[in-house]
Amino acid sequence: MRTLDFSPLYRTAVGFDHLVNLVDRVKQTERSQPAYPPYNIELVADDQYRVSLALAGFELSELDIVLDQGVLTVSGEKTPKESGSQYLHQGIANRNFERSFQLAEHVEVKGASFENGLLDITLKKELPEAMKPINVEIKSSVGVSGGQFKAA
Numbered sequence: 001m002r003t004l005d006f007s008p009l010y011r012t013a014v015g016f017d018h019l020v021n022l023v024d025r026v027k028q029t030e031r032s033q034p035a036y037p038p039y040n041i042e043l044v045a046d047d048q049y050r051v052s053l054a055l056a057g058f059e060l061s062e063l064d065i066v067l068d069q070g071v072l073t074v075s076g077e078k079t080p081k082e083s084g085s086q087y088l089h090q091g092i093a094n095r096n097f098e099r100s101f102q103l104a105e106h107v108e109v110k111g112a113s114f115e116n117g118l119l120d121i122t123l124k125k126e127l128p129e130a131m132k133p134i135n136v137e138i139k140s141s142v143g144v145s146g147g148q149f150k151a152a
Contacts, residue, residue, distance in 0.1 A: 036093055037076075041101075049123040051101060056117040057094050063119060067109050072101045074119065106131075 042050045051072075055063070058076050066073045075098040103123065110122040 034097070036095070037097055037099065039099065044122075047125040049107070049125075051121045051123065053099065053119045053121075054117060055114075055119050057092055058117070060114050063114065065109075065112055065121065067103075070103050070105070072103055072109065072121070072123075074099050074101075074121070 037053050037055055039051060039053045042052065044050050051074075053074060055076060058078070062076050062078060064075045064077075066075075075096075077096050078094050104125065106127055107123050107125045110124045112119065112121045114120075
C-alpha cells in the first residue's frame with residue numbers, strides 16, 4: 001500500500017490542508033465503491049467535463065442525481081418486476097447502485113441527459129469574477145497613460 005507524505009507541504013505552504021483531506025476522502029471512496037455501473041469521465045474542453053454512466057435496463061424515473069457539498073452522487077433504484085422467467089445466465093445487472101464523484105472547487109453541474117442507456121452529466125469549471133485575471137492600467141504622473149499591468 002502506498003502512503004503519501006505531506007510534511008514538506010506543511011513546512012512551506014499555508015492553507016493547503018484541505019488537499020490532504022481531499023486525498024484521504026478519495027482513497028476511502030475508491031476502496032468502498034463497487035465497479036458497477038461502468039462510467040467514463042471525459043474532458044470536453046479546457047473547462048468542461050462529461051461523466052457518462054452505462055445504465056442498461058434503467059428507466060429515467062429510477063435515477064437520481066444529487067450534488068451536495070462538492071460531491072456528485074448518482075443513484076439508481078430498480079423497481080422489482082415479476083417476470084416469472086428462469087435465466088440460464090443473467091449478465092445484465094439490474095440492481096440498485098450509488099456512485100459518487102468528488103468535484104473540484106468551482107466545478108458546477110450544467111445539465112444531464114439520459115439516452116440509449118447512457119446517462120451523461122455535463123460539468124463546467126467556472127471561476128468567480130474575483131479569481132479571473134484582470135488588466136490594471138498604469139498611469140503616469142505627467143498625465144500620459146502607459147502600458148498595462150497584467151495581474152495573474
